[in-house]
Amino acid sequence: xxHLFTALLFLTFGYITFISCTKLEPAAPADDAILDGPVEGxxxxxxxxxxxxxxxxxxxxxxxxxxxxxxxxxxxxxSCHAGDGKGHPFITLTRFGQSDTSGNMYLAHxxxxxxxxxxxxxxxxxxxxxxxxxxxxxxxxxxxxxxxxVTDADIAAMADPKDADGDGISGVCNWxxxxxxxxxxxxxxxxxxxxxxxxxxxxxxxxxxxxxxxxYNQDMGITSEYExxxxxxxxxxxxxxxxxxxxxxxxxxxxxxxxxxxxPDAPDVLRGKELFVQVECAKCHKPELKTGxxxxxxxxxxxxxxxxxxxxxxxxPGLDDGxxxxxxxTYEWRTPALWGLGLSRNSQGGQYFLLHDGRAxxxxxxxxxxxxxxxxxxxxxxxxxxxxxxKLLTFLxxx
Amino acid sequence: xxxxxxxLSCFIYTAASAQIDSTLLRRKPxxxxxxxxxxxxxxxxxxxxxxxxxxxxxxxAEANWQHMGTDGVTEGHQFQMRRLTLFVASGITRxxxxxxxxxxxxxxxxxxxxxxxxxxELHPLFNLRGGIVMNPIGSFNQNHDGPKWEFVDRPVSxxxxxxxxWSNVGFGAYGKQYKKSWVVAWEGYVTNGFNDAxxxxxxxxxxxxAAKQWPDRFExxxxxxxxxxxxxxxxxxxxxxVGVSYMAGIYNRFQDEGMTLDVKRPxxxxxxxxxxxxxxxxxxxTGEWAWVHVDVPATYSQQYGNRQQGGFLDIVQPVxxxxxxxxxxxxxxxxxxxxxxDWNVGRFEQTGGNIADEFMSIVPAISWRPGPLSVIxxxxxxxxQRDLLGNPASRTAGFQAGFSSYF
Numbered sequence: 001x002x003h004l005f006t007a008l009l010f011l012t013f014g015y016i017t018f019i020s021c022t023k024l025e026p027a028a029p030a031d032d033a034i035l036d037g038p039v040e041g042x043x044x045x046x047x048x049x050x051x052x053x054x055x056x057x058x059x060x061x062x063x064x065x066x067x068x069x070x071x072x073x074x075x076x077x078x079s080c081h082a083g084d085g086k087g088h089p090f091i092t093l094t095r096f097g098q099s100d101t102s103g104n105m106y107l108a109h110x111x112x113x114x115x116x117x118x119x120x121x122x123x124x125x126x127x128x129x130x131x132x133x134x135x136x137x138x139x140x141x142x143x144x145x146x147x148x149x150v151t152d153a154d155i156a157a158m159a160d161p162k163d164a165d166g167d168g169i170s171g172v173c174n175w176x177x178x179x180x181x182x183x184x185x186x187x188x189x190x191x192x193x194x195x196x197x198x199x200x201x202x203x204x205x206x207x208x209x210x211x212x213x214x215x216y217n218q219d220m221g222i223t224s225e226y227e228x229x230x231x232x233x234x235x236x237x238x239x240x241x242x243x244x245x246x247x248x249x250x251x252x253x254x255x256x257x258x259x260x261x262x263x264p265d266a267p268d269v270l271r272g273k274e275l276f277v278q279v280e281c282a283k284c285h286k287p288e289l290k291t292g293x294x295x296x297x298x299x300x301x302x303x304x305x306x307x308x309x310x311x312x313x314x315x316x317p318g319l320d321d322g323x324x325x326x327x328x329x330t331y332e333w334r335t336p337a338l339w340g341l342g343l344s345r346n347s348q349g350g351q352y353f354l355l356h357d358g359r360a361x362x363x364x365x366x367x368x369x370x371x372x373x374x375x376x377x378x379x380x381x382x383x384x385x386x387x388x389x390x391k392l393l394t395f396l397x398x399x
Numbered sequence: 400x401x402x403x404x405x406x407l408s409c410f411i412y413t414a415a416s417a418q419i420d421s422t423l424l425r426r427k428p429x430x431x432x433x434x435x436x437x438x439x440x441x442x443x444x445x446x447x448x449x450x451x452x453x454x455x456x457x458x459x460a461e462a463n464w465q466h467m468g469t470d471g472v473t474e475g476h477q478f479q480m481r482r483l484t485l486f487v488a489s490g491i492t493r494x495x496x497x498x499x500x501x502x503x504x505x506x507x508x509x510x511x512x513x514x515x516x517x518x519x520e521l522h523p524l525f526n527l528r529g530g531i532v533m534n535p536i537g538s539f540n541q542n543h544d545g546p547k548w549e550f551v552d553r554p555v556s557x558x559x560x561x562x563x564x565w566s567n568v569g570f571g572a573y574g575k576q577y578k579k580s581w582v583v584a585w586e587g588y589v590t591n592g593f594n595d596a597x598x599x600x601x602x603x604x605x606x607x608x609a610a611k612q613w614p615d616r617f618e619x620x621x622x623x624x625x626x627x628x629x630x631x632x633x634x635x636x637x638x639x640x641v642g643v644s645y646m647a648g649i650y651n652r653f654q655d656e657g658m659t660l661d662v663k664r665p666x667x668x669x670x671x672x673x674x675x676x677x678x679x680x681x682x683x684x685t686g687e688w689a690w691v692h693v694d695v696p697a698t699y700s701q702q703y704g705n706r707q708q709g710g711f712l713d714i715v716q717p718v719x720x721x722x723x724x725x726x727x728x729x730x731x732x733x734x735x736x737x738x739x740x741d742w743n744v745g746r747f748e749q750t751g752g753n754i755a756d757e758f759m760s761i762v763p764a765i766s767w768r769p770g771p772l773s774v775i776x777x778x779x780x781x782x783x784q785r786d787l788l789g790n791p792a793s794r795t796a797g798f799q800a801g802f803s804s805y806f
Binding site for chain 1: 466467468469470471472473595598599600601602603651660661664696698699700701702723724747749750752755777779786787788789790791794795796797798800
């Protein structure tokens with residue numbers, strides 16, 4: 001009888017543990033507190049593909065045996081984009097070799113990207129003497145499928161190269177040559193055999209396939225059928241990552257959800273949004289864009305809120321590093337999307353590293369470093385009463 | 400799998416032979432004196448002898464259920480056979496003996512010879528050991544048998560920062576000196592050592608255990624330089640045991656075919672360990688702390704750090720001794736393990752900011768020992784893991800329950 005009682009006691013104890021186990025496990029963070037996760041509306045097979053891409057992007061760490069380097073910047077995709085957010089100066093991409101629209105003069109010297117790390121026994125690259133260079137912080141990944149699905153016509157419609165409306169803002173497209181493996185979309189606009197770039201600090205990449213294949217190659221020293229040349233030897237070598245994996249990663253990047261704004265209806269956020277328009281930030285950081293057709297139904301014909309126009313703008317001499325890509329001038333930078341800005345610190349080690357090279361350590365500092373076409377906005381912001389400044393910053397933090 | 404079957408066949412054959420008279424099966428008495436130390440753990444196990452055969456057999460098995468979740472994502476209920484370990488000991492002559500320990504982890508995913516050495520007793524202060532030896536770094540590496548612990552998981556610092564169970568081919572010596580309530584012991588070995596997997600691995604961090612992935616490590620040294628492991632320990636019967644250990648070697652292949660490829664890159668490990676029982680409450684405390692230094696090339700990624708540190712502290716409080724469910728010598732314990740590991744001690748060259756990459760956990764536990772050879776345990780584990788950059792920590796928690804028993 002006593003043994004039966006003990007056995008029942010154990011059974012009861014076990015049962016309570018069994019049914020309560022999930023209650024004492026950490027809850028998932030709120031959807032608006034994190035950047036990763038898929039867009040809504042994916043089919044089951046698309047979700048499976050998203051997960052495959054997620055694993056390849058965040059979990060696969062390359063070694064010498066699996067193709068890393070021998071010269072590289074990072075050993076995995078995830079080490080540049082922690083939590084799919086903005087990068088940290090620990091992984092800064094140094095680009096070099098081009099100072100005007102005539103192209104990169106240092107391709108034979110390792111350009112356009114410096115591989116500043118190397119496997120033991122190898123010597124990493126250094127920027128050749130006299131080569132123009134700039135340091136780029138890795139951007140956040142989220143919502144990029146939406147940006148990719150914006151039509152060329154919509155981007156071109158926002159451009160105003162000659163400032164015809166006289167507002168001092170003259171966004172221009174970066175016209176770039178097509179990589180050999182790329183197929184332009186049917187509605188692509190072609191100008192002198194070149195296409196509109198939209199990804200990268202200088203908008204020098206056409207789409208996410210180009211971004212991904214070149215990141216494998218230039219950031220990690222991983223060759224693929226798309227980018228078959230080893231960055232160390234310069235020779236075409238066997239692919240070190242499969243087309244399937246590259247495409248899965250592209251799909252993952254395409255279907256990462258757009259950041260979700262937090263407390264969008266808070267009075268300070270609403271007032272900050274008004275001020276954002278009032279000081280003319282919204283002239284470049286366009287609050288709303290829409291997608292065209294996408295083979296991924298969840299991305300087709302959607303309205304979204306990235307706060308970018310995907311165009312190049314003159315940002316003034318203070319941000320002119322003397323280096324450029326494609327058709328852009330050295331002082332021109334593509335308007336970065338502001339969505340997810342308030343979550344940047346969660347991927348940057350608890351502090352802000354803003355602007356292309358992370359030189360700004362607060363949103364306010366980043367605004368005040370805007371020059372060129374954005375000088376007027378910067379000055380209008382600086383002239384705001386302290387309370388209004390804080391409301392505008394609160395709005396930006398909510399994105 | 401064939402190896403497993405062969406060994407099990409030997410056991411079955413031996414047992415079958417002994418079925419003629421079951422009294423031939425005898426438990427070999429264990430030394431339960433208070434002067435046993437961590438270094439004695441390898442021989443201080445419950446062996447079974449058959450008649451007058453000079454071979455003693457033993458082993459332990461552990462299995463568990465767990466339900467863990469990380470930031471709202473769980474893999475659900477998991478039933479795991481963590482390990483099955485078999486010991487074979489043999490007295491070759493009166494002062495020459497052999498012991499082997501073969502472990503099957505996660506089913507047959509990993510099969511390891513953890514120990515297979517011949518001991519020659521020459522003098523209490525100087526005995527020889529050769530074969531596959533367990534490098535005496537810290538305490539857990541030598542004293543790792545599942546039934547001895549109240550926790551389902553092994554300590555993270557001991558198994559993922561230090562490489563427990565860490566065995567290598569080599570030779571060495573050990574000795575002990577008793578004086579009243581004191582005992583002083585030492586050990587020293589030269590063995591094969593690490594390889595470059597410790598900084599060239601898919602874990603994305605410096606990892607001494609990654610060296611175990613090299614399949615040839617029991618047949619050749621990666622670079623021809625022996626690794627040295629030294630340990631000294633002192634124990635007072637009524638106070639505590641304290642050990643200090645040191646392990647050093649070269650991990651990279653600095654030359655090949657007579658050509659110099661790189662400088663010699665050392666790896667050095669220091670560890671302290673201690674255990675005691677507080678007499679008044681019978682509370683048992685045990686823990687270890689270790690520091691790892693690896694010469695990572697400056698041109699490699701800082702993601703692979705050149706310093707690590709970490710350790711654990713177990714607190715075990717018996718709360719009931721007596722009869723439970725018909726087991727007369729039952730002991731029920733409450734326990735708690737505290738763990739911390741910093742996988743990358745240092746600061747970013749680019750910003751001067753702290754490199755985080757750290758892990759901490761707390762594991763409250765209840766265990767029931769129906770006898771001295773078995774333990775049934777229920778743990779609640781709560782982990783925090785912070786990434787390299789120090790971003791918000793990922794949280795993992797859940798229940799684990801299982802048993803571990805010598806047989």
